[in-house]
Amino acid sequence: MNLYNLSDMKKIYSIFIAIPLFLIGCTDLDDVLYDRIPEDAYTADPVLQMSPIYRPMQDHLDWGGWWFCQELSADGLAIPIRGEHWNDQGKWVALHKHDWDTETEAVQAMWGRYYEGIVEANKFIERQVDGIGDPVVDEAIAKAKILRAYYYYLVIDNYGDAPFVTIFVGAPERPFATPKAEIFDSIVKHIEESIPFLDEENRSKTAVTRPMAHALLAKLYLNAEVYTGTPQWSKAEEHIDAVLASGYTLELDALGPFVTNNQNSPENIWVIPYHEDTYHGFNLHMRTLHYLSNQTFNMPVGPWNGLAVVEDHLNTYAENDRRRDGFLIGQQFSAAGAPLALSTGEPVILDPFIPALEMLPGSYPAAVIELAGARVVKFEVKMGARAYLGNHFPIFRLADFYLMKAEVLIRQGQNGDSYVNIIRERAGLEPWSNVDLDMLLEERAREMFFEGHRRQDLIRFGKFGNTWWEKNASGPERQTYPIPQWVLESNPNLSN
Template identity: 30%
Template sequence: MKKNIFKLLMMCSGVFLASCTDLEEDLIGEIDQAVSIDEPSTNFAGGGNGGNDALSVAFSQLRDAGSANHGGYWSVQSVSTDEMAVTQKGGDWYDGGIWIDMHRHTFGPSNGPIEGTWNQQYTAIAACNDLLATSLDANQTAQVKVLRALFYFRLLDLYGRVKLITATGTDAPQSTRQQVFNFVETELLTALGIPAVTGAMDLSASPLGVEVNPYRVNQYAALGLLAKLYLNAEVYTGTPRYLEAANAASYVIDNSGYVLCGVGCSVPNPGKRPAVDTDPETLEGYAAVFAPNNQDNPEIIWSVAYDGVTGGGMNFHVMSLHYSSQFTWNFVDQPWNGYSALEDFYNSYDNADARKEASFIVGPQFDYNGSAILDYAATDGQLELNYTPEINELEPNASRKGGARLGKFSHRLFQRSEMDNDMPIIRLGEMYLIRAEGLARAAGDWSLAGPDVNTIRARAGLGAMPTLDADSFLAERGREMFMEATRRQDLIRFGKFDDPWWEKTNNDAYKSLFPIPQPQIDAANGTLTQNPGY
């Protein structure tokens, strides 16, 4: 069918928490020539909505719990790190300073996204509790309990001391962080049918199966989540569990049928513009893992099912791209020009690293027909849209073109306001990194991480690292896991979360835990108390 797309170059969209407040300044008029495009008539094979079975109502909460959209879990995990920032561009994106506070670690108990993230997880937990109160078989019960454990893992990581509510219509006292850790661990071990993780596990008693279905939980998904829990156990409880993390990850690597998506692992490029020769026909290796058509990727063990029509909740393209980047892929809706990668993080990649090109959008931008995209509201005299890695400042007048844009979850032509890319929760690439770190930390020898790190680097087209230490490992993990909501955990685990980075000098150690949201404390009748420091 035909779509008439008018070039409204600087109009802002009204969305939850998207700051587009200077309409008079930003709406600079419309080009009086419509661009008529033939949209492909075939249906796009996106990620789907995850299927329709007895567990759908609970698993759909993964989309609603902030896993890949603006304003909740993904945002607070990412903007609080050295990966990215939401810069204030004049009247745009100030939002009462909530994103500036998040980046600078000056947030407090009344920060909206911090409360929103709390509410998202407990809403999801309530849906799990409701389902567990119905008639489920052993496999279904185990799957839902692992799903609920994931949401409690998020709360454990973000807030520490939370309520363990396990039945509909009940309340619970505030648990210690150790108690929440114990609950998550027990739920996962029970689902796996084992008393503990060892180097020689027998999972034959597990009610979970081994069927490959990225939208449901199998043994490998549960083990992957347990590996992530043990990797951060020293932060959560003071007791290291690194060998168990390595053993859990190693079991997934050695016993499952999942493989790293490397050479020969490819999908057609849904973002291929016919008139732009530099657009590849296919996406291969790392780029294919996060593509709009990644639903069958052999590396993904457990993922959040997103689909632009039936399973919304991922909108990285509108969160990050400049308003006029709408015409790069002829999006249905105009982007918001919010999130950008930090220059130092972008520059940490070698230019030969395939992950760099796959993860960021930089340089001059061209439309569907290969013509330069113009920004008629440019204040620097440069009309052509050109993303620069440099950002002049966090606030109050950050460059509207500054900062490499988030491109790891790549785009497709005629994309709606919701994306089709599935978001990995557990993938094999991270299992290699968890095994590497677990072995190194357990033995106090970072050279033990070398084989697995170099496997990951080889997939990125890079040579082996001759030596490794904690800092070089953290940097390598950051390059692999960009945009997957793990950076905050990693910086805390490596003792770097208090360090300064661009436009951030606060070094308060207590910020490694978010505050319990003040509205929750006010409504709790004394059953919730605040985390220290707030």
């Protein structure tokens, strides 16, 4: 399957992915499904015209590559080779071992999706020029600028220096890379200038809002030292505080933000609104569940038995940690309660121990290869689940910002215990005292597991190059991914 069509984008086709019609689905923006809106209404309403800007987020957990580059390059998850399965030309092993290159699939896909969103934002903003002064148009432009900033945040976080283009008509065909520090300064300015145009009361979880904008600024400032060389902890704290004051509350259940019907979770701030019928893309359960787990959940489709938890990460959870309920370990059962068994008669007992990242055919008994590793059900798999889940996926949620608040306090020589202990106590754990950065990073690993944060956290804490299970030490050049080969071939100005 060719994921890239570079022939349709005006002026900038040489570096930006085009947007084939079959890729433009609906976006649940303020609870509206835009593939059901009449075309004349869609083209007349600036809010409805924003749908293509949101659309690339739909691919975050699948073809877009973002989730895999954040989680599989870190220390908590792996897709091991299982005999004849999951080799896939070595693309999963490359992420785990930090051996990726310019042609690694996820590395190529991320770039295309980010710039798809950027191009659509630029196009949208230019088309609204005649309406400037109308409050509806002004707010729509502000949202588009913040969404564009979000994609550029992902660009500098994952690729570092990159083309920075904010126009559509007249955009350079082959731009040079802009230093990531300059991109950082520009997008921070764009967000801060746009916030006053946003409705103060809007708390939609699927659209740009003031809390979402503050959350994005908090993330940018939290990682400012990585992007610019200069820490900005007090600025991060300012925007973290704005998020904490926005009226969100923690779920009582640690897994509450991830249930099937989580669209109204008071903890989730900004989400990708997946739907099993109309907005596909969330199929991580298919990648992690054992083949026979369809009998556990009465699924009409068979899972793929791939993704597993690195045992070292699993072992960081105390036995009484309520977040352990997000893992499948041990004997598995059918929905009726009968123990599951392989065709050989061996029981389906998921063993947390994974013998090797590359369990090649004949290297271990077949059942060992098949059953190695705990599986992830942090996001609820409902009875009758199909190939795509309908759970909304949080990009920003409140628990993260409690831990971020603790971090900026600690980094400024203050005590962050109370903010960490809010999270620990919900998980059923004893409170900590004198929390330091290492302890905080451990707690973030547990609380934010499987949500696409771990790579960024390890980089910010200076540990991304460390040795861990089946991965040797890696150099600082591995903190970003390379510009994809297809982009370099299209634009020689990026090869320097």
